[in-house]
Amino acid sequence: MALEDLDIQIQSVDDDFADEDVSVFTTGKGLNEAVVREISRVKGEPEWMLNYRLESLRKFNEMPMPTWGVDLSQMDFAEYTYYNRPADDLTDNWDEVPETIKNTFNRLGIPEAEQKFLAGASAQYESEVVYHNMLSEVREKGVIFLDIDSGLREHPDIFRKYFDTVIPYDDNKFSALNGAVWSGGSFIYVPKGVTLEKPLQSYFRINSERMAQFERTLIIVDEGANIHYVEGCTAPAYSKDSLHAGVVEIIVGKNATCRYTTIQNWSRNINNLVTQRALVHEGGSMEWVDGNIGSQVTMKYPACILAGEGAKGTVITIAVADKGQILDSGAKMIHLAPNTSSQIISKSITRNGGKADYRGLVRHTKKAINAKSKVECDTLILDAISASDTIPTNIVANSDAIIEHEATVSKVSEDQLFYLMSRGLTKEQATEMIVMGFIEPFSRELPMEYAVELNQLIKLDMGDNAIG
Amino acid sequence: MSVLKVENLHVAVGGEEILKGVDLTLSTQETHALMGPNGNGKSTLLAAIMGHPRYEVTEGSITLDGEDVLAMSVDERSRKGLFLGMQNPQEIPGVTNSDFLRAAMNARREQPLNLFRFIKALEGAIDDLGMDENLAHRYLNEGFSGGEKKRNEILQMKLLQPKFALLDEIDSGLDVDALGVVSNVINDMRQGDMGLLLVSHYERLYKLVPPTHVHVLVDGRIVAEGGMELINKINAEGYEWVKELGVDIREKEEKQGIMLGVCGNKVTQ
Numbered sequence: 001m002a003l004e005d006l007d008i009q010i011q012s013v014d015d016d017f018a019d020e021d022v023s024v025f026t027t028g029k030g031l032n033e034a035v036v037r038e039i040s041r042v043k044g045e046p047e048w049m050l051n052y053r054l055e056s057l058r059k060f061n062e063m064p065m066p067t068w069g070v071d072l073s074q075m076d077f078a079e080y081t082y083y084n085r086p087a088d089d090l091t092d093n094w095d096e097v098p099e100t101i102k103n104t105f106n107r108l109g110i111p112e113a114e115q116k117f118l119a120g121a122s123a124q125y126e127s128e129v130v131y132h133n134m135l136s137e138v139r140e141k142g143v144i145f146l147d148i149d150s151g152l153r154e155h156p157d158i159f160r161k162y163f164d165t166v167i168p169y170d171d172n173k174f175s176a177l178n179g180a181v182w183s184g185g186s187f188i189y190v191p192k193g194v195t196l197e198k199p200l201q202s203y204f205r206i207n208s209e210r211m212a213q214f215e216r217t218l219i220i221v222d223e224g225a226n227i228h229y230v231e232g233c234t235a236p237a238y239s240k241d242s243l244h245a246g247v248v249e250i251i252v253g254k255n256a257t258c259r260y261t262t263i264q265n266w267s268r269n270i271n272n273l274v275t276q277r278a279l280v281h282e283g284g285s286m287e288w289v290d291g292n293i294g295s296q297v298t299m300k301y302p303a304c305i306l307a308g309e310g311a312k313g314t315v316i317t318i319a320v321a322d323k324g325q326i327l328d329s330g331a332k333m334i335h336l337a338p339n340t341s342s343q344i345i346s347k348s349i350t351r352n353g354g355k356a357d358y359r360g361l362v363r364h365t366k367k368a369i370n371a372k373s374k375v376e377c378d379t380l381i382l383d384a385i386s387a388s389d390t391i392p393t394n395i396v397a398n399s400d401a402i403i404e405h406e407a408t409v410s411k412v413s414e415d416q417l418f419y420l421m422s423r424g425l426t427k428e429q430a431t432e433m434i435v436m437g438f439i440e441p442f443s444r445e446l447p448m449e450y451a452v453e454l455n456q457l458i459k460l461d462m463g464d465n466a467i468g
Numbered sequence: 469m470s471v472l473k474v475e476n477l478h479v480a481v482g483g484e485e486i487l488k489g490v491d492l493t494l495s496t497q498e499t500h501a502l503m504g505p506n507g508n509g510k511s512t513l514l515a516a517i518m519g520h521p522r523y524e525v526t527e528g529s530i531t532l533d534g535e536d537v538l539a540m541s542v543d544e545r546s547r548k549g550l551f552l553g554m555q556n557p558q559e560i561p562g563v564t565n566s567d568f569l570r571a572a573m574n575a576r577r578e579q580p581l582n583l584f585r586f587i588k589a590l591e592g593a594i595d596d597l598g599m600d601e602n603l604a605h606r607y608l609n610e611g612f613s614g615g616e617k618k619r620n621e622i623l624q625m626k627l628l629q630p631k632f633a634l635l636d637e638i639d640s641g642l643d644v645d646a647l648g649v650v651s652n653v654i655n656d657m658r659q660g661d662m663g664l665l666l667v668s669h670y671e672r673l674y675k676l677v678p679p680t681h682v683h684v685l686v687d688g689r690i691v692a693e694g695g696m697e698l699i700n701k702i703n704a705e706g707y708e709w710v711k712e713l714g715v716d717i718r719e720k721e722e723k724q725g726i727m728l729g730v731c732g733n734k735v736t737q
Binding site for chain 2: 413414415416418419420421422423424425426427429430433434436437438439440441
């Protein structure tokens with residue numbers, strides 16, 4: 001048996017279903033100043049936000065397309081719709097949610113998931129949050145967990161103090177685009193010393209052809225507080241290109257801890273270009289747990305700016321690239337203070353001609369005395385037509401920094417398959433077991449339900465060309 | 469009673485013929501010892517019976533109760549009751565020993581084994597083998613010592629209850645005490661309806677697990693057969709005597725075999 005014969009495919013995505021379009025308001029295709037003004041007007045935003053959007057638009061038009069990483073030259077910004085609003089009002093009553101939207105959520109298993117372990121769910125459908133619920137623990141502890149529009153409306157002071165401080169609109173072309181047309185996303189503020197026992201969750205979903213989704217999330221974890229936020233994405237497949245350009249800003253206060261978990265499973269026609277960055281103060285800890293399974297193109301490099309002494313950053317990331325997918329992901333760790341530490345664990349799986357690259361940056365600045373970093377990149381290539389590159393950049397500007405880098409590339413070995421099959425497992429089961437074992441360092445970090453969901457997403461369908 | 473029958477088996481590895489016509493019939497409740505100098509085909513025979521893809525059967529047949537084993541995939545062979553205890557068990561990172569064992573046990577059942585029964589069976593087997601309980605929760609063979617890996621093979625055999633167990637140097641890496649424990653488990657299973665094919669160089673295993681039949685495999689053929697007296701003879705005299713039977717002993721060439729791949733132009737002898 002040759003390794004090329006391993007015809008492994010992701011089980012056809014059951015989530016690829018589209019409900020009838022229930023949008024009640026849309027700006028139509030294309031992007032210009034009128035569209036931006038209209039979005040701001042519909043949302044009833046304060047003047048400063050309108051001006052921010054317009055300045056972002058100006059910057060977006062000015063900035064060139066990035067020329068590194070994945071070739072995006074085929075993107076046509078005139079072809080996307082930049083704002084869609086599905087339901088008239090926000091509701092926290094499940095009964096009031098439109099039936100077709102409910103069907104989608106039911107198929108995604110949201111209500112059950114919520115009952116079992118979630119502290120609150122803000123499920124995003126197209127661009128607007130339609131269902132929003134918080135359990136008593138969250139409210140009682142004074143945690144603010146809102147959709148981002150409500151966050152701006154109800155907590156303007158906190159919002160304005162932190163918005164755009166970690167990822168300025170002119171950071172890159174897609175953060176500028178997001179600044180102009182952002183809509184939906186979560187706003188979370190965790191007060192000093194508050195620890196949430198259960199993770200908070202938000203579900204995102206695109207359901208409209210050529211509809212762009214520009215979610216904006218702002219999370220502030222105040223001094224000594226501790227939170228785990230879980231974001232899941234899934235989208236139905238369409239033939240036309242769709243764009244997702246989210247921005248996630250996180251502020252981790254002194255001695256605070258934040259974990260942000262996401263498994264991205266966009267349909268295979270979506271360009272997923274996301275900027276995620278956390279600013280970590282003294283003694284704080286930020287953990288990105290980042291899974292990338294779907295999309296046609298993903299460019300995503302969760303970052304930690306370790307600004308205070310003893311700050312810690314962790315990124316655990318997996319990418320599973322199948323036919324036609326280019327997943328360019330990794331992490332950035334910027335050490336600005338003494339005794340900061342960071343760890344990056346990257347696991348890539350490629351099959352059926354998919355491409356998954358690790359692109360990472362570790363920078364120790366002059367002030368980052370006694371900083372430590374560890375980078376571990378492992379790749380499992382399941383056939384001869386798939387590819388993976390590891391592109392690490394390490395920059396050290398002081399004399400006593402420690403950066404360790406380990407990288408492995410492997411194939412599913414014939415001997416491992418033989419061993420498992422000789423105990424009665426089919427080739428599919430054996431390969432699945434080896435793959436699951438490979439990503440175990442990632443999946444063990446997930447809440448139980450997500451780990452189960454991940455297993456289903458990666459479920460292997462290898463036909464019956466059995467070994468021997 | 470079941471019968472595993474190997475007839476006129478020819479096996480090539482990388483185009484080179486290793487087995488040149490082996491005949492062997494093994495019934496349940498029998499224990500066969502397979503002896504012979506290194507590099508003469510013992511492990512090849514076991515791996516070919518189990519169906520390792522690197523071992524190409526060029527001629528001959530293997531049947532299990534009349535069914536064509538060569539037409540079966542590796543996992544089918546396992547589910548039909550063949551078991552290979554390997555010389556170098558593979559390490560599978562990230563997969564716990566207990567998850568693996570449960571999947572393997574369920575692979576041969578209509579209804580999955582309930583968790584309670586599985587845990588009971590596993591704990592019992594771990595206890596019988598004097599293994600560390602933690603081994604169940606560690607990743608499959610990863611970081612196991614040589615002895616732990618071998619015990620883990622026997623653990624699998626005990627839980628999977630094969631009709632025929634082929635054990636390839638199961639005694640290597642085991643100290644005297646561990647060998648005693650492993651032998652007890654094997655002997656226990658021999659009381660039932662199981663056939664054994666043992667490969668070992670050492671008399672000490674055969675003293676603890678006395679074979680009913682002994683075969684000597686030299687240069688890809690079985691050149692002598694008998695009982696314990698054959699083991700005693702080999703133990704006393706080595707294999708020089710087989711030359712009197714007109715057989716050439718194949719010198720161990722495993723190291724050179726690797727060179728073949730590297731140089732790419734070594735002439736096959």
